[in-house]
Amino acid sequence: MSAATTHDPLTRSVEDYLKAIYNLSPEGRPASTSDIANHLARSAPSVSGMIKRLSEQGLLEHEPYRGVQLTAEGRRAALRMIRRHRLIEAYLVAFLGYTWDTVHDEAERLEHAVSDALVERMADALGNPGADPHGEPIPSADGVIEEVAVTPLALVPAGETVELRRVEVTQPDRLRYLGSVGLRPGATVTVLEHQPFEGPITLRVGEQERVIGYDLGQALLCDRSVTR
Amino acid sequence: MSAATTHDPLTRSVEDYLKAIYNLSPEGRPASTSDIANHLARSAPSVSGMIKRLSEQGLLEHEPYRGVQLTAEGRRAALRMIRRHRLIEAYLVAFLGYTWDTVHDEAERLEHAVSDALVERMADALGNPGADPHGEPIPSADGVIEEVAVTPLALVPAGETVELRRVEVTQPDRLRYLGSVGLRPGATVTVLEHQPFEGPITLRVGEQERVIGYDLGQALLCDRSVTR
DNA sequence: CTCGATTATTAGCCGAGCCTAATATGAGGA
């Protein structure tokens, strides 16, 4: 009997692993055991064990000592969770007074509990948005995710004006700070100066000049095609 | 070390047991192992085992071979879950296009995943309703539940007019039927005739006469104080 | 090419929460 064709519902834990592996393997390069362990705050042996189970279920391709990749089925499941997560975040912000710094944890739990029907009702209520409050693209219900070419602010040359698209930050305090200075998806930002050796970056946002650290500059992803 | 003072978050399973026990022990009479097992679709030994763990945690009082009762702490936890469940049902019906026959399962899963903060935001969005879509009273956030004297329609004498308050029915098809004939909380109903031996009951609802089975008549709870 | 450091896997354990089979208790009829 082929395990890959059996479809009991995935457990919470499995859903978390698949999502983590998706996030850790950009363009299909394999994710390492230790990266996954770190990301999920699990011991490496726990991850090894789960990897074995998931490969047997046909959700992963595992090359021992080399890392794992999602199969088509695993990828589908991961994208389903990401769609849920991002739509839930968008819904909570739009309708229930959440702010972008407080939605993550709530969505993290709800994504495992909502039905497909509820997710689609939330999507309808929102008018089927393309992105969540942080600018992260929302995969379609059939698992297609928009891939936009985007540049970390840290790599945008001084003098260039770009549009902020995604804010890949999860710490609530950082998000609150970014929101308070107008660094949200859609903001127009001009890079004024880069300090050397991965040093701070000076920006203009609206009328204000701001200086941000290099690490934050890596987490702010921009669209350079709007350069003026 | 007192187990009763330790407060790790309750598991899903524990939350379900507490809710079931609450529902099975009206005015504090003990609930039996087999009732609980039936209600939750678990084997009796599974229930015995869980009862042992929950009493050790101080959530239950267990008298072996006699049944269980919730402690104050267990009752508080149960009412918290019931508040969640009913508010979620109300929210889904009010804002996301659910109908009273489809909300139960969704709420059953969500009640374990939402935060207290989200529950209260939903309550605010609804204007702090006193009852869910089936007319079941919603406990307050501090665990007080309204106890209204209510009579099963099956016990209302012929000739009397009453207001329907609660519909204690869970099967979706029955709920759809009841909704389609106007038998919802708030409806005014006149009992026209009772057939003997727990037989069908003839009613007037609005302009229509309807005949319902005795079992349904037991699940429709009325307020007789509005008799005219 | 070998060695040491890093990373991954295996071995073996645990608790939660389910199960079935076996046993114990208690309640009602003879």
Place this chain on the structure above:
DNA sequence: TCCTCATATTAGGCTCGGCTAATAATCGAG
């Protein structure tokens, strides 16, 4: 009172998903 039957509990086992300790594989430096 005693016996039978329904109900409850105990015994023992399983899976999932964690863990630590021990072992194995790979990689990079010399």
